[in-house]
Amino acid sequence: MHTDLVKPETMAELVARYQQQKADIEAMRPYYNKVKNLLQSGLRHYDKVDFDRTLDSMKKKSWTEIIERCGLFSLMSMEAAEEVKKSLYYDEGKTCEDLGIPDFTVENVIQFIDDRRAAIPSMMDEKILEVYKLLRPRNYYDLKTNKTSLFEGIGNKVILSWFFETNYAGKGLRIRFQKREEVNAIQEVFTLLDGKGIPKDGQKLYYKLHESERGDAYEDEYFRLKGYKNGNIHIEFKRLDLVEKIVSTAKEKLLGAVA
DSSP, X not given: OOOOOOOHHHHXXXXXXXXXXXXXXXXXXXHHHHHHXXXXXXXXXXXXXXXXXXXXXXXXXXXXXXXXXXXXXXXXXXXXXXXXXXXXXXXXXSOHHHHTOOOOOHHHHHHHHHHHHHTHHHHXXXXXXXXXXXXXXXXXXXXXXXXXXXXXXXXXXXEESSOEEEOTTSSSEEEOGGGHHHHHHHHHHHHHHTTOOOOOGGGSHHHHHHHSSXXXXXXXXXXXXXXXXTSOEEEEESOHHHHHHHHHHHHHHHHHHHO
């Protein structure tokens, strides 16, 4: 498995760019303070510049870029990734200090990468458990195909609901945009367990399905997928050895949680 998260020179360049932008903004602050009263009195519509908020936004974007380049969002469970994205993207009313986001320095980035590298096995286990639960939804035994699957496991084929919808033309099917994270997570767990790392964006399963000739079917070395008008997706697994790894890892996590 590939665990090299980011090249040091790339990281140094990112930090240097952030530090230069921060210095440029800070250099503008005293000049702005001198003229803001003139701007307020001379302009009917005057939008105040919030330097602190701008700097906070820059810091969040810089940390986001490091996380994205490291591929950490794809290594995390969907739930964990959403929590991080919420802090970096959506909590606009909270400052970096409120959220505990450290300054964007070479030392802090290196420490962050080292910490996350050490946590990769744990993050992968959480992701595998999440996909295991996704492949065994609450209505798992409501469908005949699922009933034939291994008890407390995953068989060679599962059926999941609400993954497809009618396309724009109204004559075919397409994968729901709302399901992109889930289908990508399924693929990512298989490629990770197969030692092939995380697929690049254009190679992720959602885009493969979206760009396939029919839009409702896809096949690769891991799956045979087919969408139906009732919204269901049928997933036939071709690598049952990887399915067994998912099941055994998930059971260990579940038993550990009970203990």
